[in-house]
Amino acid sequence: MNNATGRQVIIEVRDLVKQYGAFQAVKGISFEVYEGEIFGLLGPNGAGKSTSLEIMETLRIKTSGTVRISGFSLDSEPEKIKRIIGVQLQTSGFYPGLKLTELIELFNGLYNESADPMALLRTVNLEDKASANYKSLSGGQKQRFSIATTLINKPKIIFLDEPTTGLDPQARRNLWELIRDIRRQGTTVIITTHYMDEAEFLCDRVAIMDEGRIVAIDSPGKMIDDLLERGFQRHREMKGANLEDVFIAMTGHGLRED
Secondary structure (H helix, E strand, O other): OEOOOOOEEEEEEEEEEEEEOOEEEEEEEEEEEEOOOEEEEEOOOOOOHHHHHHHHOOOOOOOEEEEEEOOEEOOOOHHHHHHHEEEOOOHHHOOOOOEHHHHHHHHHHHHOOOOOHHHHHHHOOOHHHOOOEHHHOOHHHHHHHHHHHHOOOOOOEEEEEOOOOOOOHHHHHHHHHHHHHHHHOOOEEEEEOOOHHHHHHHOOEEEEEEOOEEEEEEOHHHHHHHHHHOOOOOOOOOOOOOHHHHHHHHHOOOOOOO
16 A cells, blocks of 8 residues: 555554553654655653554554554454564573574474575574584674574564664664665565663664654654754764774674674
8 A cells, every 4th residue: 555655654653642541652643654664663661662563463452443454453363474474582482402593493483484594694604503403692692693583584574573672882873784685675564672772773763652642753864954954963072983983893793603
């Protein structure tokens, strides 16, 4: 489906509500995601972004509203949605004693797919860890492997929930490039993050949530320009680089696995 801008809409959310007793975690939000973009859901803890993500992933039941994923209705066609999305598992979702190739074969069986384990590991720069047990991986390697598993069923859309939390700067930047590579291959990416520099670097558009509502939605650049036009000024002059850039420049971009 195309919207008024002529762009292909791959996710359409209308008046989405999620209620727990008297508490409304998501309060009637509406937004669209375009095919082939990286779209960010941002907000403080408790804003409703993870709940919204889990509803789109078919993992949580909504209270009301409509959700369509690639034209399929969440209400009547959830199984069709599951076949075209990839969902990043938390690190606790993997058997720690299995080799990476064994885990991929396990997921192949669950998805009824036949993904080549070595080719998939090569995609996320883990080919040399093919025979390693999952528990032996560093934090960055575990996150990259988790993203690899989202690609097993060749999804049109992948959902990443705070994928770089706890990673060092090299691993974080490496994961950014991996996410961009996945998008370049035509996959739409939905991401939540608490890191605003990450959202600014990765996302074509972001929706900022607060207390269950979307309070702003646009490209990061447009949001920043609008804030400046309203007279916002930093108390301290911003430089052309930040401390993370210094860290990367001094220690290199290469991954260092513990």
